[in-house]
Amino acid sequence: MNLLNKLFHRNRNPSDKQNTQRVEVMNGSPPIFTPFSGDAYSNDLYRSAVDSIAKNFSKLIPSHVIMNGEQRKDGDSVLNYILQSRPNPYMSTFDFLYKVSTHYFLYNNAFAYLSFDDKGSLEAIYPLSPLQVEFLTDATGALYCKFLFSRGKTFIFRYDDVMVLRRFYNSNDLLGDDNRAIMPTLDLAHTQNQGMENSIKNSAQIRGLLKYNQVLSGEKLKESKEAFINDYLSIENNGGIAALDTKMDYQPIENKPVFINGQQLNEIKNRIYSYLGVSENIVNCTYSEDEWSAFYESTIEPLATQMGQELTNKLFTQREQSFGNSIMLESDKLQFTSNSTKVTALKELMPLGLLTINQALKILNLPGIENGDTRYQTLNVADTDIVNQYQMKGGNNNAGEQGNQVSRNQDGQGTGQQE
Incomplete structure (x- = not known):
């Protein structure tokens, strides 16, 4: 099988x-x-x-x-x-x-x-x-x-x-x-690579014509050419000057390979990256x-x-999905932020009780601790229901105090009138 x-x-x-x-x-x-x-x-x-x-x-x-x-x-x-x-x-x-x-x-x-x-x-x-x-x-x-x-x-x-x-x-x-939409750009990128390769190869091509004013056999012509190269075109010729007599004439050929400038290279690179939805800094990990x-x-x-x-x-029926079953692909984006951003986030989130100790350690790329799955929060933050009850209780007390004050004032006024 x-x-x-x-x-x-x-x-x-x-x-x-x-x-x-x-x-x-x-x-x-x-x-x-x-x-x-x-x-x-x-x-x-x-x-x-x-x-x-x-x-x-x-x-x-x-x-x-x-x-x-x-x-x-x-x-x-x-x-x-x-x-x-x-x-x-x-x-x-x-x-x-x-x-x-x-x-x-x-x-x-x-x-x-x-x-x-x-x-x-x-x-x-x-x-x-x-x-x-x-x-x-x-x-x-x-x-x-x-x-x-x-x-x-x-x-x-x-x-x-x-x-x-x-x-x-x-x-x-x-x-x-x-x-197919990106293929012309890829073809152009391939042409650029070929052009740079050919430009390098051109340095090894013919650089001049050596013309003899007399008839030489093929073997003598080849020997004379090799001697000319060794004497005048090799790296040992520090002076850069060739001495010729009337037997030969040397005519240099100027090769000017066409190089693609950096702006053109970057333009093609950016077109490919934009097509895929990525930037150069993401590719180079310098983001x-x-x-x-x-x-x-x-x-x-x-x-x-x-x-x-x-x-x-594909994994759950419509009924199973109605009961909340789903597949999610998630990432802890805080893991990819700087340490200063992580610390700032923890300072803001921990007092609210939104993270456990182990969750905070995980964000800092540190190992968890025993009993670290509990949540802590500052006493300056209270449950909404508790705050409402506290305000209602305080409001009733204030109302009672005002009522008592009014009663005392009334009693005082009555006492004063009786007097």
Whole structure:
């Protein structure tokens, strides 16, 4: 049994393959995915940018959570182990997220197979690298994905068993658009690299013509040329002067290779980075807190939201979702801020009782302590209900005191009148 057959031993094919047909979409474009990239991953700029995104996306923590109003609690421990530790026997969570996000930004479509056991519980998630994907439907209207792998291996899965992530989701109803828009820029970047390489090679090309005023045999001509080079064009010729008689004339050839200026290089680099939603500082790991926050919110967080919603819909029924079951991919953004920002945040949050001691230590990249899961807060902060009760009690006392004062005044006035 090969690896594909082992992975997909519960291959859920439609009951009657003869009755399946290609899905007809509204815009008329064929629902077929082919990972066309124009070999974009071989471009160093494109690859480094995708690698930076994938590495940062892989830091996220996918979790099954149950929301009950504003209350949140952890979900199924087995499911969380699969999501957070070992999505499948061959990958860690980091590897899984890295591969999925790489496919997402390289092909604008990413697929993963959700393998369920006989009881319907998730047992593994496998990212897929197909040569082609075709969407099919049967007589009942159920949707299927037909995957073609290398060596002609074909598997058909229910659409509900496949995680599908799309980028540039525009012209096709079921797939994201390809990367043809960036290919001219990648071709130009390749031309630049070739131009610089050729410019370096030009230094070894012909630098002059040596014309003899007499007829020489081929062997004598070659010997005379080598002697001229050794005497006058070698590094040992410190004077830089050649002495010639009437037997020969030397005519230098001026080579002026065309170099691409730095502004043009930066322009192409920025176009590639902008296409992928990343900046040069992110790629070079020289970003500031504001740059990291902008990158996270514009590039990492949208993919995390999309993946969380897709897994939620594929792993839980509508009823289960109504009870608050969902998959979330989260990151502690304070972990990527400076120490001064962390300390400032802790000074503001700890007095309010929003963090436990161990949570604060984790933000500072320090190990937890025993009994560190308790929350402490300053006495200057009170519960809203307690404050309301205190104010109401104080108001009644003030009213009573005013009433007593009025009564005393009245009694005093009465006493004075009687007197």
